Amino acid sequence: MIKNLDALDIWKNLHHIKNSMAFSAYKTHFKNEFFEITFAHNHVNQEVFQQLFDLPRVQLLQDHLKNWSQGEFNARIQPNFTFLRNFTDIKHPYFQNVLIGRQKVKETVEKIRSGQWKGYSGQAITDIVNIGIGGSDLGPRMTAEALEPFQDTALRFHFMSDADPYAKSKILKQLNPATSLFLVSSKSFSTEETIQNALDVFDWMGHPDGFKHHFIAITANPEKAQKHGFVNILPIWDWVIGRYSCCSAINSILALMIGYDAFEDFLKGAHHMDLHFFNTPIKENIPMLMALLGIWNINFLDIKSHLLLIYDFRLRHFVDYVQQMDMESNGKSVNHHHDKINYATGPIIWGGLGNQAHHSYYQLLAQGKHRLAIDFMTTSENDDTLINQLCRSRIETLKNGIATPSFQEEIQPQAALTHIHLNDLTPKALGALIAMYEHKVFTQAWLWNINPFDQPGVESAKRHA
Template sequence: MPAPLMRPESENIDTCAALNTAPQSRALWQALAKQQQALVDTPILALFEQEPDRTKQLICEAGDLTFDVSRHAITSSTLSLLCQMLEERGFGAQRSALFAGEKVNNTEQRAALHTALRAPYRARPDFCAKEIEECNAQAARIADQIRSGVRLGYTGKPFRFIVNIGIGGSDLGPHMAARALQALNSPFEMHFVSNIDPCDIRQVLSQCLPEETLFIVSSKTFTTFETLSNANAARDWLCAALGSMDAVQQHFLAVSSHGERAAGFGISPTNVLPMWDWVGGRYSLWSAIGLPLRIAIGNELFDQMLAGAHQIDQHFSSAPLAKNIPVIMGLLGFWYGEFWQAQCHAVIPYEQRLEFFPAYLQQLEMESNGKRVTRNGQPVDYRTGMIVWGGAGTNTQHSFHQLFHQGTGLIPLDFLVGLQSVDPSADQHRYLFANCLAQSQALLVGANLAEVSEQMRTQGLAESEITRLAPHRVIPGNRPHSIFVYPKLTASVLGQLIACYEHKVFVQSVLWDINPFDQYGVELGKSIGLQVADALAGAAPADGFDAATRLLIAKFRAANGSH
């Protein structure tokens, strides 16, 4: 029998003032606390015996996705209580407000209409429907021109190298999706530059031919320091190679809400696609920010990705809470964070083409829900957000799965795996799928002292050696995890997966009463960074910084000849 789950610290389980202002909230919280106390000593495997229809109750389907949460420390009763808590928070009205285009981003007084970007024309709010249609048509036209060879570079050659220059949401989404889908249909070499580290842009440029390279500069304000620094370096490289600043007109596109700034850089207004303040950067893959992906895979596949995401939007809007995939994802994170004191969540796609998916989710979840005050500005006294991390299996099995199996912290996981591969090597894919299920089985069942001892006896080890080694080989099991299964990783399936995680973030924001659509924590570091840069260059005094920072500024100046 697997060992019980690790017993969490007692703090914050019985009471949580800010989350329990209403009597109904307090009652639900106390009921969930009792559930947790009962489940902490109940192996998950035993729940399958106690609930004969457990797999039926705890497996959900939407679109091409099957989502299995039967391997979690929950019962149908737990799920029902969590759903009641979500309803008590006013989830229905807040979800309706999200889709209607109301100003759910209350701090910045903006809508959050990423869902409208992938909706059919008539399903969009009136005020943005035409803008989205026009932008999609422009992006589709440009992508077709580039893919067909109609749009040419300064010397008359078609483009072969596509370089996206952006950071944050202007990089992570397109980069992740291009890696995931590029193998489906792409004649281009795709590159993504984000870091201010000069090695990033230089390494990419060394792999490109100037006369065949197209740059896409993505920056909502067209003032993002990292992006403009890299764009300037790219422009200098291009114009030096082709001998004229006029080359910028043919070799640069921009995605920005400030076309006049892009024009000042040298980009023609006809080559600037719009961004809107009602779409946050980390939710912008569906917009013109997805232009490099359109070019890489073509408009048909890009539209399939949009349609897949919209399919999940419809599911999220209408499915009962207990069978609603994004809702359950959000509830599980809340359950483990608030009642089990879990601090992180791992995402392991058994799909090499999804290797960048965990990094994409890091921004989506941690930038959205890493907040310390409620929507009304009151400090929270409970956990918000989780550390998200992961990587592609089977690689991760040989790096950090050891922590899952024998570590002492509670780390809920998501596994993602396709029934088929887009690659014809079916035998290798069978072993990939087998490894995913094997990891799930090991996490659930483990191997106790008696089992590992008997195994060593069959291997002929002496009893003294068994006594010495057996404790080290015990795998407690009973580790909670979910499994996403899909037919194969298509553009539509990718859209469905992304939309599930987007809506998970929203569900948790409702439970925590926080705004998932601003990111003021990002802004402070940006402004300080510019001040430090001036001090490093000797253009400003370092007196305003702490002693430790002043010491490092002095070291940098000495190493680089600054005074």
Template structure:
């Protein structure tokens, strides 16, 4: 089936042309109940999608497209453990990691949920021992610092969650992160630490990731001759991997190797043993609450009708803008300091999943498959790129995210913060007309000529759409629900746009090229490279060897 040939798709293309001539101000004026009708109140948050450039007809057609794309079957198959990641021949079962699957789902002869709970039990025991002083370094001193060595999903998810749950940290063990193979990051972290009281968590799905293993070897050398290498690996190193044999070959004791499975994508892995740093930072009970919050969103996604299903509606709105309206970017704007890493996390989750150009039929996609995701903390953004959002000719749909309950007890701050969030979404929606600007300037005493000269620069055309997600409180449960909301949104978009969301061949391409180039950087022999790469390697060699480098002629 070619999705673009469906009547619902073609009707949406026609509706998009019509909606480009509508204004959000008019949609609100025509429907006094719009805010209520275009909102969902869930246990953890209010999802207000009323400030979107859609009407009932558009929503009906978007929901029809989802049905025509057989979303219900794909959703059922994912939760049933079918191999929907067909390019890799794997199921997609990250929902199992938080208890979101029926007990009847089996893989390789064993119940998936039983495997997950068994590994969670091991994780819980280790974390509790660590906090109780039962895990020590070589010299018998209790561990005070844990350094996570990982990259991509083995790094970004856990760090984002720990930052988001800063108010829930236990505080007795500090958690640090190193992802960059640039040795400066590792050196900066090690500078703060004591070899006797530091433990490293080496997180790698394959346990072959060059960046992670390079950092792990450097961390091992940092211990010097304090003890034998075997003793250091036994007492100061833990592994989290889907390839336990490789971790054991590295020298990490089997009791300290925690497993997840090949049916867990890296960017969906924070719910697995990859979340060990989270469990250390906020305690295992906090980690369990995070999983439970995500499991609640899993149930909502599985059971709610499409028209009342938050991930489905978010996906349809994103698809509407990117694929039909021609708006190629989407901004994530948290008004919550603790969520400062969420935009970066969602960049990976969304763009690594749906940044594809080949359909499930193996053909070139003739439509946009996903937006460019970007953003930062809302208050900081207001003094940076919001000028672009408000007055650029481009339209960038946005998600505003905040919480009712502050994560601190400083009076007055939170009301100012939320007032800014609400004001920005309102300003993007309404804008300011030339008539309003002229009246304001005239009231300040400007002459007609002065008003005419200045007014065009102060006009904001508005009609910039947004969602608002207002959490009751930012805690482990609500954060789990929020992350799972976006995970399922991404899945729905991929299903409707007929792409495979759970592989990442573009990531693998760069890794392979880097492995081939590394020895050439060391040897300087780049005769088989293109002239640009060859020139760059030659420059690198000359600078490193101290050979004079001449400036360009001119």
């Protein structure tokens, strides 16, 4: 059994050298067909990375990756979510179910978009409402907003998530019950807010055939959905985790918005990053390098706050999505063996639109006492515009600092900075971007020896509420 990280000599060596080293990035720049990523402004060097590469759990992970690339999943914790967007010929039973599920989503999407799906009055559907919360809302909402320019249908799209009556009524006021279709997403079909919202909408509709014509359940528990009266059901499975589900039927609203072919491009972009993660040596493996850099920042430099600054309005919900993925996956203090661990795990993820940050919390970034890791995210569509100029200016200021005789005006270069620049925000590029962060989070969980696919604290709080 491999020891926890803090019991390893390498771990102790890293603590010993962190205060006596000259910092320079291991490698400053990586590029693929979707984006460029620059690590140049982080407090790390080749010696540190080499020590991290030599961690036993890193070596074990590389051995498993070779098997996983061929569908031979055999570890206790493994990234099953990659089956959802796989396009290679593997015989794993999970993947066979995925193929059947994809076909059902495709047929449903084409029926709705073509106008063949009719409401109880015989009219075609005009509005689609996604009812879900957590991963059943954040992923679909984020991807739909990001890819809105690819919408090629007159259908209108809405999102209903929490139990707030005002939020619900605000959406319903925009709808005609005879031409609205509701996608109700819950793996267990016991999510309290989601089921209550669905039942309230059914009452609002006021028609006995509402479930038959105006509702689709997306769930791994079809029997429970049927008991509630649902007739139309799209499948997911018990192994699909909500925060890793946006490549499944949970994200049917995106397929309805951009068409199934474009949705398949989104899946292929994620699959492209999966293959990179599985097959690329660690020294060139972008998600693994991001993960190791995060380990270094969190466990050695005591940087436990990770800020995402987004410089493209279409990605305005990306922070919320990554926040759930990372903090629910790796916000753990107990390892696989149910033992307490003595080192920090998942960081605090926060942020938003970078231009807004300049006028809300940039003062803290410039002169606050908190050390931060920051991901700046830009897109090529905004090159030669003010928004990207502002981003570059902030990177330079925080990287180099400002030296003046006055402490009042001085800025110390304290932040650990990474810049991700998307060539284009296309379905494929977004899929690859999401998968990159997924594999980063998974790798960190693997190294910390924690399970990124459970949430025992959430379940405990529910039981004892």
